[in-house]
Amino acid sequence: MAAKKRSKGLVIPQGVVSRLPIYYRHLLDLRSQSVERISSAQFGEAVGCTAAQIRSDLSHFGSFGQQGYGYKVSDLLRQLEKILGLTRTYSAVLVGAGNLGKALASYDSFREQGFVINAIFDVDPVLIGNYHSGKVIRPFKDLPAYLKKSKCDMAIVATPKEAAQEVVDVLVEGGVDSIWNFAPIHPVVPRGVLVENIQLTDSLLRLAFYMNARDN
């Protein structure tokens, strides 16, 4: 059950990285139901892929599970927490305190995974000075000064489309190298800066595609 020394994340196929969170969430559910052990076959069925796929995905990180026994839930969960970097906390800033930003700031799952929003910024004078989730909403123009003196592991961008690239530029300029972006653009960033884009529109369009294909 020893984890291999991890190679750089970028060499792990994207498909594998996409499935790890699904495995992790299922293991959390199992633990909350006091399930101690799961076979590859059951695991596969629960998450919608084959047992072989799961074994192959996990093999990138080491050797887990045991022939004829399956996986011990608590062990695999602990290994996945290491692989996913959930054994530490991350300090975050949120830019954009509209409805979406507010929803994210009060998103429990975010805190549960160790992400802590330490500051919230917006340009709207109506919002600035208000409190949300225990944090005062600060003027966006103060962001560079904030980043100079405060540790910031990642930023959440929840601004309108038009503002997003400028916000990302200010964040990167201030040394932020990991961005969770909710604005409907793919921001341009220097090499080495990570961006995870949530594309709500793409998800909606996938649904529309399937609705249309089913109904025609």
Add this chain to the structure above:
Amino acid sequence: MAAKKRSKGLVIPQGVVSRLPIYYRHLLDLRSQSVERISSAQFGEAVGCTAAQIRSDLSHFGSFGQQGYGYKVSDLLRQLEKILGLTRTYSAVLVGAGNLGKALASYDSFREQGFVINAIFDVDPVLIGNYHSGKVIRPFKDLPAYLKKSKCDMAIVATPKEAAQEVVDVLVEGGVDSIWNFAPIHPVVPRGVLVENIQLTDSLLRLAFYMNARDN
């Protein structure tokens, strides 16, 4: 440029369906910049895949573009609108009028793609009766009666995790067969009901994985 008679959406590989919205958004950007024509190579570069991939993806739906010319932006956009089912409007209900629900209700892109929220439901007495985006927030217990008398092409579920399966059950019972789900569960639905899950946590965990892999 004739589109093939569309085969059922479910036989189109998921990867293709995932890329169509990306192509569509890029074409919208090009149109807004008054670009009339794009080569496969340029198109590929802009959306981060090969020209061959784009040609292969589109070949599922017919024959588009021309050797040596590339794609005419307006033509391909019109074809993608048909493929994605964006030539019609969809009537929607929203269940859950917390911050996330409110953000979705005022999400411009949603309306731009032809999705119209006709009713909003919540269980919270503090919210019920308030107006958001021009719609009154109705009591969740009125949802079955609403679905009996009103056309509803799809529902958006933006409730807490604990409530989501019950909400989905009520929607399906009321005849809703397409669900855009933001709650962090994979709801169980009868065969034939479409669910598109937005998993914010999975996206966050992917970012955490890459941050951790880069920094170790």
